Amino acid sequence: MKSGRGRQWRGCLLALRFLFLFFWGVPGARALDNGLARTPTMGWLHWERFLCNLDCQAEPESCISEHLFMQMAELMVSDGWKDAGYEYLCIDDCWMAPERDPEGRLQADPQRFPGGIRRLADYVHSKGLKLGIYADVGNKTCAGYPGSFGHYDIDAQTFADWGVDLLKFDGCHCDSVKHLIEGYQYMSLALNRTGRSIVYSCEWPLYMWPFHKPNYTKIRTYCNHWRNSADIYDSWESIKSILAWTSSNQEKIVDVAGPGGWNDPDMLVIGNFGLSWNQQVTQMALWAIMAAPLIMSNDLRHISPQAKSLLQNKDVIAINQDPLGKQGYLLRKESSIEVWERPLSNLSWAVAVMNLQEIGGPCYYTIAVASLGRGIACNPACLITQLLPEKRKLGFYTWTSSIKTRVNPTGTVLLQLGGTSKTTS
Ligand code: GLA
Numbered sequence: 001m002k003s004g005r006g007r008q009w010r011g012c013l014l015a016l017r018f019l020f021l022f023f024w025g026v027p028g029a030r031a032l033d034n035g036l037a038r039t040p041t042m043g044w045l046h047w048e049r050f051l052c053n054l055d056c057q058a059e060p061e062s063c064i065s066e067h068l069f070m071q072m073a074e075l076m077v078s079d080g081w082k083d084a085g086y087e088y089l090c091i092d093d094c095w096m097a098p099e100r101d102p103e104g105r106l107q108a109d110p111q112r113f114p115g116g117i118r119r120l121a122d123y124v125h126s127k128g129l130k131l132g133i134y135a136d137v138g139n140k141t142c143a144g145y146p147g148s149f150g151h152y153d154i155d156a157q158t159f160a161d162w163g164v165d166l167l168k169f170d171g172c173h174c175d176s177v178k179h180l181i182e183g184y185q186y187m188s189l190a191l192n193r194t195g196r197s198i199v200y201s202c203e204w205p206l207y208m209w210p211f212h213k214p215n216y217t218k219i220r221t222y223c224n225h226w227r228n229s230a231d232i233y234d235s236w237e238s239i240k241s242i243l244a245w246t247s248s249n250q251e252k253i254v255d256v257a258g259p260g261g262w263n264d265p266d267m268l269v270i271g272n273f274g275l276s277w278n279q280q281v282t283q284m285a286l287w288a289i290m291a292a293p294l295i296m297s298n299d300l301r302h303i304s305p306q307a308k309s310l311l312q313n314k315d316v317i318a319i320n321q322d323p324l325g326k327q328g329y330l331l332r333k334e335s336s337i338e339v340w341e342r343p344l345s346n347l348s349w350a351v352a353v354m355n356l357q358e359i360g361g362p363c364y365y366t367i368a369v370a371s372l373g374r375g376i377a378c379n380p381a382c383l384i385t386q387l388l389p390e391k392r393k394l395g396f397y398t399w400t401s402s403i404k405t406r407v408n409p410t411g412t413v414l415l416q417l418g419g420t421s422k423t424t425s
Contacts, residue, residue, distance in 0.1 A: 030220070030221055031220055031221070031224075031258060031259060031260025031261040032188065032200065032220065032221055032222055032223060032224055032260055032261060033221075033260075034191075034192060034197060034198075034199075034200070034224070034260075035197065035260075036197055036198075036199045036224055036260070037199055037224035037225065037259075037260055037261070037262065037293075038259045038260060038323075038325070039259070039320075039321040039322075039323065039325065040225070040262050040291055040292055040293045040294060040320055040321065041087075041088055041166070041199055041201070041224070041225060041262075041293040041294075041295065042084075042085045042086045042087055042088065042293070042294045042295070042317075042321075043086050043087055043088030043089060043090055043130075043132065043166075043293075043294075043295050043296070044072055044076065044081070044086060044088070044089050044090060044295065044296050044297070044298075044300070045090040045091075045092055045132065045168070045267055045295045045296070045297050046064060046068065046069075046090070046091060046092050046297065047092035047093065047231075047267065047297055048231075048232055048233070048234060048266075048267045048269055048272070048297035049234075049269075049272060049297045049298050049299055050062055050063075050064060050068065050297075051094075052064065052093060052094040052143045053094075054094065054112070056111070056112055061301075062299075063112065064091075064094045064095060064112060065112040065113065066112065066113045066114065066115055066119075066120050069089060069091060069120055069124070070120070070123060071300075071301060072089055072300055073089050073123065073124050073127045073129055074127070075300040075301060076089060076127070076129055076300065077127050077128065077129070079300065079308070080312055081300065081311075081312070082127075082128060082129060084311070084312040084314070084317060085294075085317055085321065086294070086296065087129055087130055088129070088130045088131075088132045088165065088166050088199070088295070089124050089129050089130070089131055089132065090131070090132025090133070090134070090166060090168065090295065091117075091131070091132060091133050091134055092134045092168065093134050093141050093142055093143040093145065093170070094141075094143050094145065095108055095109065095112075095113065095117075095133070095134065095145075096108060096109060096141070096145040096146060097109045097110060098145065098146070099146065100146055100151075104151065104154055105154060105155075105158045106135070106146060106148075106151075106155055106158055116162075117131075117133065117162045117164070118161070118162045118163065121162050121163035121164060122163065125163060130165035130166065131163065131164055131165055131166070132164070132165065132166030132167070132168060132199070132201075133159055133162075133164045133166070133167055133168070134167075134168045134169075134170065135147075135148045135155055135159075135167060135168075135169055135170070136148060136169065136170040136171070136172055136173065137149065137169055137170070137171050137174055137179075137180060137183035137184055137187065138171065138172055138173035138174035138175070138179070138180075138183070139173045139174070139175070140172065140173040141170060141172060141173075142170055142172035142173075147172075147173055148169075148183075148187065149174070149179065149183060152183065152186045152187050152190045153190050153193075155187075155190075156187060156190035156191045156193070156194050156198075157190075157194055159191075159194075159196075159198065160191075160194035160195070160196035160198065163196075164196075164198060165196075165197065165198060165199065166198060166199035166200075166201060167187075167191065167198055167199070167200055167201065168201040168203075169184065169187055169200065169201065169202055169203065170203050171184075171203045171204065171206065171207035174207065177208065177211045177212075180204070180207055180208065181204070181208070184202055184204045184219075184222060184223070185222050187200070188200050188222040188223065199224045199225075200222070200223050200224050201223070201224060201225050201226075201227075201264065201293075202219065202222070202223035202225070202226040202227070203226065203227040204219055204222075204223065204226055205219060205226050205227070205228050206226075206227045206228055206229065206230070209228075213252070216252065216253060216256040217256065219256075219261075220256050220260075220261040223261065224260065224261060224262070225261065225262040225263070225264040225293050226261075226262075226263065226264055227264045227265075227266060228245065228246075228249070228253065228263055228264070228265070229241070229242050229245040229246070229265060229266070230242075231266060232265070232266035232267050232269060233269075233274070234269045234272045234273055234274035234275065235274040235275070236274070236275060236276070236279045236410060238269075238274075239269075239275070239279060239282065239283050239286075240356070242265045242266065243265075243286055243338075243354075246263070246265060246290060246330075247329070247330035247333075247338070247340075250329045250330060253327075254327045254328075254329050255327075257291055257325070257326075257327035258325045258326070258327075259323075259325040262291055262292065262293055262327075263290065263291075263292065263327065264292060264293050265287065265290060265292050267295050267296065267297040268283060268284070268287060268294055268295065268296045268297070268298075268311065269283065269297060269298065270283055270284060270296065270298065270307050270310060270311055271296070271298035271299070271303040271304065271307035271308070271311065272297075272298050272299075276410065277306065277389075278389070278408045278409065278410050278411030278412075279410050279411070280307060280310055281310065281388050281389045281411055281412055281414075282354055282410060282411060282412040284310050284311065284313065284316055284388065285316065285352045285354075285387075285388050285412040285414040286340065286352060286354070286412065287320065288316050288317070288319040288320040288342075288350065288352075288414070289319070289328035289340045289341070289342045289350055289352050289414075290327055290328060290342075291320065291322075291325065291326070291327040291328065291342070292320070294317070294320055296311060310388075313387070313388070315385075315387045315391065315416070316387055316388060316414065319342065319344065319350045319387075319414075319416070322342075322344045322345055323345050324343065324344055324345040326342065326343045326344075327342065328340050328341055328342025328343075328350065328352075329341070329342075331371075331372070332371075334365075335357075336355060336356040336357035336363070337353065337354070337355055337356070337363065337365050337407070338352075338353075338354045338356065339351065339352070339353055339354075339367065339372075340352040340354070341372060341373060341377075343373065343374075344416075344419060345419075346418070346419040347376075347377075347418055347419070348377075348416060348417060348418040348419025349372060349373040349377040349416070349417040349418065350414065350415070350416055350417075351367075351372055351373075351414070351415045351416075351417060352412050352413070352414050352415075353365055353367070353405045353407050353412065353413045353415070354407065354411075354412040355407035355408060355409055355410065355411055355412070356410065357409055358409055358410060359409070360409065361408075361409070362406045362407060362408050362409070363406070363407050363409075364404060364405070364406055365404075365405050365406075365407060366402050366403070366404045366405070367402060367403050367405070368401075368402045369382075369397050369398070369399060369400070369401050369402060369403060369417075370399050370400065372417060373417060377417045377418060378397055378398075378399055378417050378418065379399045380398060380399050381396055381397060381398045381399065382396070382397060382417050382418040383395070383396055383397075383417075383418060384396075384397050384403060384415055384416070384417050385415065385416045386413060386414070386415055387414045387415065387416055388412060388413065388414035389408070389411060389412075389413070394415075397417075403415070
């Protein structure tokens, strides 16, 4: 029989866990007050997969044109992407004509976007999706198209008039750090002044780092997400270097993230050519732990069922989109094993065990349950479910027990402690 004192003690513990998470859960910095990106943005962006392909004659299916975006919009709806949460269909660089129009407005390349952006936005909206566009704070975009410097108000208004829902604002060709900082802030206010809800995706810290440490508290008050590290490539090297950058800077960046403002480690490249299955699992698991925007860059017309099911995994997306909005962090590194964890709502935790060893077979790694979730995740006991690489209920664990994981080289095991995962029942 349970003693009254035991019950009291457990009640106390529970109250402490609530208090701890309540105070810890209060975001330190005020977010951009546009009501958007309360959870990380989800969508599709053309850059990593399609770059600046202008040759519609030779490559009509992969050049940057309205045809490409209309096809992607259709597939986002018909193939379950929209239902999984991927909502923003985003255009990157190279959509513009080389010159502004006679009124000084940006215009789309007339050959590749004969209907203009307004018509494309209408089409995208008719599918229940949102449209993202790209511009640059400096004199030119990274690919050399007209920059927004000196035109912030008119560009913000043009995007709003077209019905754009997200702006990715790049930082190439800016002549000074002062202009970079002021430009990013000005554009945020200009977008707000249009009265249209436009998610503001910045690259401000990435372009600041070479000069001085970015002021993240300030960045958060102007941007909905911000890129910190170099452009992602379709390679394991690239994934590793983004994760290494993130963990080595986690003291500076993790606490700034929260509803309304997120660190952006760049696009998901799952479904392309460069990552093995285990590496794709690692990207999906770690992007969920990092509360990263889930913006795919792949070809939805040609994607394997395996990559599709990984990208549409409800349990993993639920972790990424967790309403508590706390970014996870690297908890421990032991030779080639990294353990990352992220607090979730309902007193639940996500834990990722990643194996960076690129020689040999799977690595067996045992973790004491008490060392996870700041000692409170599984106290006095919890249900543990493995979500990746495949879903498996591992059962009940007590605080004094340990979990044994088997992690493939360059792969990750993603676990959920406590709570109920979306499809557990
Ligand atoms: C920069 C950005 C990329 C992409 C290209 C386009 O490199 O970081 O994400 O937008 O410009 O030119």
